[in-house]
Amino acid sequence: EIVMTQSPATLSVSPGERATLSCRASQSVSRDLAWYQHKPGQAPRLLIYGASTRAAGIPTRFSGSGSGTEFTLTISSLQSEDFALYYCQQYNKWPPSLTFGGGTKVEIK
Amino acid sequence: QVQLQEAGPGLVKPSQTLSLTCTVSGGSISSGGYYWSWIRQHPGKGLEWIGYIYYSGNTYYNPSHKSRVSISVETSKNQFSLKVRSVTAADTAIYYCARAVGNSWGYFDPWGPGSLVTVSS
Numbered sequence: 380e381i382v383m384t385q386s387p388a389t390l391s392v393s394p395g396e397r398a399t400l401s402c403r404a405s406q407s408v409s410r411d412l413a414w415y416q417h418k419p420g421q422a423p424r425l426l427i428y429g430a431s432t433r434a435a436g437i438p439t440r441f442s443g444s445g446s447g448t449e450f451t452l453t454i455s456s457l458q459s460e461d462f463a464l465y466y467c468q469q470y471n472k473w474p475p476s477l478t479f480g481g482g483t484k485v486e487i488k
Numbered sequence: 489q490v491q492l493q494e495a496g497p498g499l500v501k502p503s504q505t506l507s508l509t510c511t512v513s514g515g516s517i518s519s520g521g522y523y524w525s526w527i528r529q530h531p532g533k534g535l536e537w538i539g540y541i542y543y544s545g546n547t548y549y550n551p552s553h554k555s556r557v558s559i560s561v562e563t564s565k566n567q568f569s570l571k572v573r574s575v576t577a578a579d580t581a582i583y584y585c586a587r588a589v590g591n592s593w594g595y596f597d598p599w600g601p602g603s604l605v606t607v608s609s
Contacts, residue, residue: 423596466535468596
């Protein structure tokens with residue numbers, strides 16, 4: 380099983396500042412990496428797939444980068460609605476063995 | 489746009505079977521092109537993929553769950569279901585259904601809002 384590790388566990392950021400979230404895979408997943416935003420009591424929302432492609436309707440302040448084992452989600456200027464949990468997920472293997480990271484909580488500083 | 493909604497008992501006794509149904513609206517499971525998934529989140533923990541099913545009935549499961557889990561589809565009702573047998577407290581979680589998309593059905597969009605299931609006597 381590919382283990383996904385996210386850091387930091389919690390990120391304290393002021394509104395308007397940049398947030399940088401990291402995700403590391405225990406082995407290469409090429410660019411088969413997605414990011415989700417999750418707010419309590421709501422459905423998780425797909426932000427990024429293919430490591431860097433924004434999903435439909437996702438604001439341009441969200442960007443993804445990386446390949447292999449190291450990935451980054453950047454939120455360029457945090458808005459109030461962006462304070463949430465963020466998960467990465469790999470989908471590199473077939474038959475599927477889909478795994479998520481433990482999450483990063485982005486909180487207001 | 490496609491929407492998903494989970495439904496099922498919020499409380500299940502240990503050793504019994506947990507059963508959940510996901511109803512899909514705004515699109516037809518029978519149209520094909522997607523796998524329909526179950527994912528869970530233990531309290532305070534991360535997300536865990538359980539498995540998914542195609543409209544034809546073809547399934548893939550997380551190897552960690554394969555022995556106790558089954559996913560089925562009922563295209564006439566535009567629903568798919570999850571059963572987890574012989575549950576324990578470790579199966580207490582929020583259960584989400586989601587549509588798997590992408591060339592290799594590797595990521596999920598959209599998701600349902602989730603259904604909390606507690607295993608307790």
